[in-house]
Every structure is written in C-alpha cells, then in structure tokens.
Amino acid sequence: MTVRWDIFCTVVDNFGDIGVTWRLARQLVAEHQCAVRLWVDDLRAFERLCPQIDITLCEQWQQGVQVCHWPESWPSTEAADVVIAAFACQLPSAYMDAMAERQTTPLWMNLDYLSAEDWVIGCHGLPSVKYKHVQKYFFFPGFREGTGGLLREAGLLERRRQFQQDAQAQRIFLEALGVQRTPGARLISLFAYENAGLASWFDAMVADPHASHVLIPEGRVLGDVQRWLGIDGLKAGAVHQRGALTVQVLPFVRQDQYDQLLWCCDFNAVRGEDSFVRAQWAGRPLLWHIYQQEEDVHLEKLEAFLRLYTHGLSEPAQKAISGLWRSWNAGQDMAEHWKMVDQQQQELLEHAQAWCLEQASRPDLAAALVKFYVNWL
Incomplete structure (x- = not known):
C-alpha cells in the first residue's frame, strides 16, 4: 500500500522553509511513490516558487503533490502514516489528536534546520517529546555520516x-x-x-x-x-x-x-x-x-x-x-x-x-x- 505523508510548513523566511519542503514533497512522490500532502500557511510565498499555484484554493494538486492551505480553523482530517513538522513548527492541536486516535500510530518527525555542528550527530534520530502515546523524533539534515544528509534528486x-x-x-x-x-x-x-x-x-x-x-x-x-x-x-x-x-x-x-x-x-x-x-x-x-x-x-x-x-x-x-x-x-x-x-x-x-x-x-x-x-x- 502507498505510504501517506503529511508535511507541515510555516513560512518564516519568505522562501527557505517552503523551498525545502516543496523539494522534499516532490521527491518523495517522484522517487519513492509516497502520497504526500503539503500543508502551507502562506501560499503567496509558495507562488513565487511555483507560479502554477492558485492561492485562492484550499486544496490542489501540483506535480503529484496534494498542496493544502493550512487554515487558522483546522478541518477534520485523518492523520497520515508519516507526519513531518518542518523546522519545529507546531502542529494543530486537532491534528495531534487525530494522530493519537489512529489505530496504527504514525511516525512523527521534526525535520530540523541544517547544521554542521558536532552535537547534531548525537541527536539525530533520537526520540523527542510525546503527545499522548505518539512519539516524536528528531531528524537532522547534515554533512556527515550519522545525519540525514542533504536534499538531492536522482540524477x-x-x-x-x-x-x-x-x-x-x-x-x-x-x-x-x-x-x-x-x-x-x-x-x-x-x-x-x-x-x-x-x-x-x-x-x-x-x-x-x-x-x-x-x-x-x-x-x-x-x-x-x-x-x-x-x-x-x-x-x-x-x-x-x-x-x-x-x-x-x-x-x-x-x-x-x-x-x-x-x-x-x-x-x-x-x-x-x-x-x-x-x-x-x-x-x-x-x-x-x-x-x-x-x-x-x-x-x-x-x-x-x-x-x-x-x-x-x-x-x-x-x-x-x-x-x-x-x-x-x-x-x-x-x-x-x-x-x-x-x-x-x-x-x-x-x-x-x-x-x-x-x-x-x-x-x-x-x-x-x-x-x-x-x-x-
């Protein structure tokens, strides 16, 4: 069965956060046959990177990725198999409840900022906080063995x-x-x-x-x-x-x-x-x-x-x-x-x-x- 991924992105620095998550979402679809929803709170910033985006839509498909506007009032949504909170963004409380209510507990990861600092290797992959019985894990991109590596598409x-x-x-x-x-x-x-x-x-x-x-x-x-x-x-x-x-x-x-x-x-x-x-x-x-x-x-x-x-x-x-x-x-x-x-x-x-x-x-x-x-x- 296709693994479903939810990636959450709050746009902090114009293009950096959405740039990383948009690349990641497309690669997961194209190279790993994942079903990906990308939740973004600022579609106007996203539009600069992907001019095909319709900023008036709550939901649309772009390059195989289901792009969803992250609304202030969270809709009733089933949690995915894998949940990524990009750059330590705070997930909606209703979505966290949905994660806890799943029959099969999802994998919840915080995709952190890129760093070459020594401590990153020691923290990569370790458990972080829990929400009810759902465990979150640290996931650090990096430049050395023992980290998550760098975004790089095939070829x-x-x-x-x-x-x-x-x-x-x-x-x-x-x-x-x-x-x-x-x-x-x-x-x-x-x-x-x-x-x-x-x-x-x-x-x-x-x-x-x-x-x-x-x-x-x-x-x-x-x-x-x-x-x-x-x-x-x-x-x-x-x-x-x-x-x-x-x-x-x-x-x-x-x-x-x-x-x-x-x-x-x-x-x-x-x-x-x-x-x-x-x-x-x-x-x-x-x-x-x-x-x-x-x-x-x-x-x-x-x-x-x-x-x-x-x-x-x-x-x-x-x-x-x-x-x-x-x-x-x-x-x-x-x-x-x-x-x-x-x-x-x-x-x-x-x-x-x-x-x-x-x-x-x-x-x-x-x-x-x-x-x-x-x-x-």
Missing part, C-alpha cells in the same frame, strides 16, 4: 555536468533571462539578505582588472544595490555598469531555473538553507549569508560549517574563503578578502567540486527519511 549531478559542458545550453538559458554574458567576465549570482558589506564588495569589483557580471534575482538585497547605485525603483531587467562591474537584476525564478543559474555562474552568493545546499551541488565556489539569529547563535553554525568545508584547503585558500564569509556575515569590508579569493580561485574551484562529490557519496535526505520510516516499522 541531479549528471544533469548539472551535462549542462555545464554545454556552452550553447547555458547561452540559451541566460538569454531567456535577458543576460548577454560578456566574454571573459566572471559570472556571479547574488541572492542575499540585506548586507552592509555589499558596497565594499561591489567597489572592489569595480576596480578589479578582471571583469565581473553580477546577476541578482529580485529579493531583499536589492535595497542595498539601489543605495550603492544611487537610484530608486530597481526592477528585473535593469543593467548597470561601473568600471569592471556589470550589475543585472533578474526576475525571481523557479527552483529548477535557479539551479541552472547556479550552474552557469563561476561564483555563487547564496542565503538561508535551500539555496545554500543547491550552490554546493553546483560545484562552484560559494559565499553563504546565513540567517541571523538572536545572540549571534548563527555565527556558531557558520564556524562549524567553515571548519568542515575548508578542511584540506591550503592555508592561503582557507584564509581567503573563511575571511570572506566572516566579513560578509558581519557586514564588514569585503575588498581585501575578495582579492585573496580571486588569487585562490583555481584551488577553491577544485575544492568545491571535490566537496560536492563527497556529499553526493552519502544517501540523500528523502531516501534517509524513507529508510528511517522503514526501520521504525
């Missing part, structure tokens, strides 16, 4: 390899976004939160002898770009050039298009969790803008990942990429660190490719979740 890296070896396919894709790539220019994608360090980074690229073309999907960082340019009303399609730097605003793209954008670029600046993982699958050097948390807890997560990611790099390359990440996440001057990264670009590229293959040698997150359920049975 993803082969599709990426073929695309990156096909100059014409890249040109056609970029032209569809209105991008005319300058021959010899370094292509950079920029998807970030607001950041005071952006002006110094752009200034460094303006004076750089190596031309750069920065592609910026519509998002929160546009306010900083506008201030740097000294203009208002920056929208998709805008192109501005200063010195060796060309800045271009792109429309917000679907997830599959965003993957291709990352694959086209020589360097990817990303934010949050979903784009962070996709940039790693791109096999290109990257810059992560981690989501800021109270009391700077996020900086501990940043350092934990840097320790893991930079292992094996030469000291100059390690110093360059770590300094760039720390400056970016502190909103500090980027110029010197960017110059150092440029000097180490070949080693950083080879390292990014090796890191990608290392991560791909482990089971992906969807497969790990399915295996956890099978073992739990």
Whole structure:
C-alpha cells in the first residue's frame, strides 16, 4: 500500500522553509511513490516558487503533490502514516489528536534546520517529546555520516555536468533571462539578505582588472544595490555598469531555473538553507549569508560549517574563503578578502567540486527519511 505523508510548513523566511519542503514533497512522490500532502500557511510565498499555484484554493494538486492551505480553523482530517513538522513548527492541536486516535500510530518527525555542528550527530534520530502515546523524533539534515544528509534528486549531478559542458545550453538559458554574458567576465549570482558589506564588495569589483557580471534575482538585497547605485525603483531587467562591474537584476525564478543559474555562474552568493545546499551541488565556489539569529547563535553554525568545508584547503585558500564569509556575515569590508579569493580561485574551484562529490557519496535526505520510516516499522 502507498505510504501517506503529511508535511507541515510555516513560512518564516519568505522562501527557505517552503523551498525545502516543496523539494522534499516532490521527491518523495517522484522517487519513492509516497502520497504526500503539503500543508502551507502562506501560499503567496509558495507562488513565487511555483507560479502554477492558485492561492485562492484550499486544496490542489501540483506535480503529484496534494498542496493544502493550512487554515487558522483546522478541518477534520485523518492523520497520515508519516507526519513531518518542518523546522519545529507546531502542529494543530486537532491534528495531534487525530494522530493519537489512529489505530496504527504514525511516525512523527521534526525535520530540523541544517547544521554542521558536532552535537547534531548525537541527536539525530533520537526520540523527542510525546503527545499522548505518539512519539516524536528528531531528524537532522547534515554533512556527515550519522545525519540525514542533504536534499538531492536522482540524477541531479549528471544533469548539472551535462549542462555545464554545454556552452550553447547555458547561452540559451541566460538569454531567456535577458543576460548577454560578456566574454571573459566572471559570472556571479547574488541572492542575499540585506548586507552592509555589499558596497565594499561591489567597489572592489569595480576596480578589479578582471571583469565581473553580477546577476541578482529580485529579493531583499536589492535595497542595498539601489543605495550603492544611487537610484530608486530597481526592477528585473535593469543593467548597470561601473568600471569592471556589470550589475543585472533578474526576475525571481523557479527552483529548477535557479539551479541552472547556479550552474552557469563561476561564483555563487547564496542565503538561508535551500539555496545554500543547491550552490554546493553546483560545484562552484560559494559565499553563504546565513540567517541571523538572536545572540549571534548563527555565527556558531557558520564556524562549524567553515571548519568542515575548508578542511584540506591550503592555508592561503582557507584564509581567503573563511575571511570572506566572516566579513560578509558581519557586514564588514569585503575588498581585501575578495582579492585573496580571486588569487585562490583555481584551488577553491577544485575544492568545491571535490566537496560536492563527497556529499553526493552519502544517501540523500528523502531516501534517509524513507529508510528511517522503514526501520521504525
């Protein structure tokens, strides 16, 4: 019989939470033949990732997934075989009662945020709280053995390899976004939160002898770009050039298009969790803008990942990429660190490719979740 899954998502950070759960839901359907309901409280944010969504409907089917609006007044609904509370969201009390009333107790998991911290391995898969007789379990994505792995669809890296070896396919894709790539220019994608360090980074690229073309999907960082340019009303399609730097605003793209954008670029600046993982699958050097948390807890997560990611790099390359990440996440001057990264670009590229293959040698997150359920049975 088909295993029924309910995934609950509250949209906290615009696209990160829904981005992860939407990818997971589709993969469970396509690769593991699960029946998936995805409960989302903000269909408007979802619509940006999946333009086919009708935000007026309480229930609809998209790419094999039953998408349901998570209402304030919870309807009478039978609980699924597997229940995922994404990122510690609180399930409706009526649904928790429905879990407890099932003849066969469901598997209830909290799919937590991605982290490279050491303690994650010790907590992954452990029981958490109970509701009546229904036990909840921790499930942590991660970068090492003993965690749940990373989201990665079947054949993803082969599709990426073929695309990156096909100059014409890249040109056609970029032209569809209105991008005319300058021959010899370094292509950079920029998807970030607001950041005071952006002006110094752009200034460094303006004076750089190596031309750069920065592609910026519509998002929160546009306010900083506008201030740097000294203009208002920056929208998709805008192109501005200063010195060796060309800045271009792109429309917000679907997830599959965003993957291709990352694959086209020589360097990817990303934010949050979903784009962070996709940039790693791109096999290109990257810059992560981690989501800021109270009391700077996020900086501990940043350092934990840097320790893991930079292992094996030469000291100059390690110093360059770590300094760039720390400056970016502190909103500090980027110029010197960017110059150092440029000097180490070949080693950083080879390292990014090796890191990608290392991560791909482990089971992906969807497969790990399915295996956890099978073992739990």
